[in-house]
Amino acid sequence: MKVQVCIIGGGPSGLLLSQLLHLQGIETILLEKYSREHVLSRIRAGVLEHGFAKLMREAQCGERMDREGEIHKGFHIAHDGVLDHVDLYKYSGGNSVIVYGQTELTRDLYEARERFGGKVVHNAEDVALHELKSDKPYVTYRLGDETLRVDCDYVVGADGFHGVSRKSIPKDVLREYEKVYPFGWLGVLSRTKPVSPELIYVKHDRGFALCSLRSQVLSRYYIQVPLTDKVEDWSDDAFWAELKRRLPEKVAADLITGPSIEKSIAPLRSFVAEPMQYGKLFLAGDAAHIVPPTGARGLNSAASDIYYLYHALLGHYKKGDDAGLAGYSERALARIWKAQRFSWWMTMLLHRFPDRLAYDDQLQRTELGYLFSSESAMRQLAENYVGLPF
Numbered sequence: 001m002k003v004q005v006c007i008i009g010g011g012p013s014g015l016l017l018s019q020l021l022h023l024q025g026i027e028t029i030l031l032e033k034y035s036r037e038h039v040l041s042r043i044r045a046g047v048l049e050h051g052f053a054k055l056m057r058e059a060q061c062g063e064r065m066d067r068e069g070e071i072h073k074g075f076h077i078a079h080d081g082v083l084d085h086v087d088l089y090k091y092s093g094g095n096s097v098i099v100y101g102q103t104e105l106t107r108d109l110y111e112a113r114e115r116f117g118g119k120v121v122h123n124a125e126d127v128a129l130h131e132l133k134s135d136k137p138y139v140t141y142r143l144g145d146e147t148l149r150v151d152c153d154y155v156v157g158a159d160g161f162h163g164v165s166r167k168s169i170p171k172d173v174l175r176e177y178e179k180v181y182p183f184g185w186l187g188v189l190s191r192t193k194p195v196s197p198e199l200i201y202v203k204h205d206r207g208f209a210l211c212s213l214r215s216q217v218l219s220r221y222y223i224q225v226p227l228t229d230k231v232e233d234w235s236d237d238a239f240w241a242e243l244k245r246r247l248p249e250k251v252a253a254d255l256i257t258g259p260s261i262e263k264s265i266a267p268l269r270s271f272v273a274e275p276m277q278y279g280k281l282f283l284a285g286d287a288a289h290i291v292p293p294t295g296a297r298g299l300n301s302a303a304s305d306i307y308y309l310y311h312a313l314l315g316h317y318k319k320g321d322d323a324g325l326a327g328y329s330e331r332a333l334a335r336i337w338k339a340q341r342f343s344w345w346m347t348m349l350l351h352r353f354p355d356r357l358a359y360d361d362q363l364q365r366t367e368l369g370y371l372f373s374s375e376s377a378m379r380q381l382a383e384n385y386v387g388l389p390f
């Protein structure tokens with residue numbers, strides 16, 4: 001088979017790009033390692049920047065997001081015995097974020113690919129990338145007993161952190177930057193009314209916690225746990241009890257608990273691979289970079305990659321202009337590093353580090369005190385949280 005763009009990975013990055021290109025008459029095929037049900041069973045991000053939402057609308061996938069997503073104009077930070085409010089709307093100059101689950105967004109994208117007759121191959125095993133430095137790159141994969149080949153102009157590696165695309169770039173070309181944090185987030189999804197209409201980030205002596213949500217009937221809560229903990233170590237009752245210990249008293253009293261419908265531990269990591277291009281291969285989303293989820297930047301960083309890559313491919317196919325493709329890596333990385341900085345900053349601000357010094361505790365307290373006493377510090381937080389412009 002021959003297509004213009006072969007996309008590897010059926011997460012939000014790959015699906016969004018294939019849908020956008022399809023609408024412009026650019027032919028794609030998308031190869032996903034797992035079944036659609038498996039991809040849709042993963043519970044991940046939930047906070048979208050308006051830039052992402054705009055792309056979803058451009059991809060003709062924004063209808064349900066606009067109907068069911070919630071506009072959030074602020075969030076809370078509980079720390080040192082107080083519950084402070086971050087007014088995103090005021091300090092970002094009238095901007096906000098949309099709360100809409102990644103699972104629902106991915107479902108909308110899959111439905112659109114189906115509606116538009118997009119080529120999506122599930123259970124594509126042993127995906128391998130070939131001849132990336134030539135004018136005739138191709139991708140092979142196995143479907144059952146059959147090995148198939150896709151010839152293409154470009155390959156897009158949108159196959160997440162553990163995918164094969166980044167690993168296809170020679171080691172002497174790729175530079176990797178990584179910071180692994182000494183803890184993870186234990187997350188619980190429950191069909192209960194969220195304790196607060198807005199997110200509450202909690203810095204506590206027992207560790208970080210977050211009260212998040214997917215809708216007004218679906219709550220997502222997290223607590224910081226050591227990397228040695230296993231999901232099986234945590235019964236629902238133990239989770240709720242630990243969460244309550246970390247919440248301000250009034251919030252803990254209002255918390256409605258219920259059976260978990262999903263429970264998982266995500267290790268926290270910051271990671272960037274440079275460059276994001278190698279010959280005819282372009283990396284996008286988690287395939288090239290990871291952030292700890294504290295600043296809600298992961299999915300949103302994937303969106304800015306897709307925006308740059310989509311426009312670069314449009315430039316090539318519609319105008320014969322390859323400047324966008326040539327500059328893709330540099331342009332994407334400039335924004336990625338800002339998202340890295342912000343995610344690192346929020347993670348350092350709110351977590352309890354096992355090897356911290358009393359000095360570090362004082363710095364955290366001072367930083368939070370400064371944040372809530374300085375309009376310019378608050379503006380910095382707000383403009384990063386709602387998303388820097390693409």
Ligand SMILES: Cc1cc2nc3c(=O)[nH]c(=O)nc-3n(C[C@H](O)[C@H](O)[C@H](O)COP(=O)(O)OP(=O)(O)OC[C@H]3O[C@@H](n4cnc5c(N)ncnc54)[C@H](O)[C@@H]3O)c2cc1C
Pocket residue numbers: 008009010011012013014031032033034039043044045046047102124127158159160161162163164265266284285286287293295296297298299300302
């Ligand atoms: C547990 C967890 C919790 C998270 N929570 C948050 C959050 O609260 N807020 C936030 O902003 N971000 C969060 N993130 C990050 C966010 O979910 C990601 O940034 C986002 O999923 C990136 O989308 P993507 O399409 O680039 O990658 P992915 O969603 O990882 O999609 C990659 C796809 O490629 C497929 N694939 C992998 N290998 C191959 C292969 N060899 N061949 C073919 N296909 C392959 C995978 O099955 C997957 O479907 C979280 C991530 C994780 C893992």
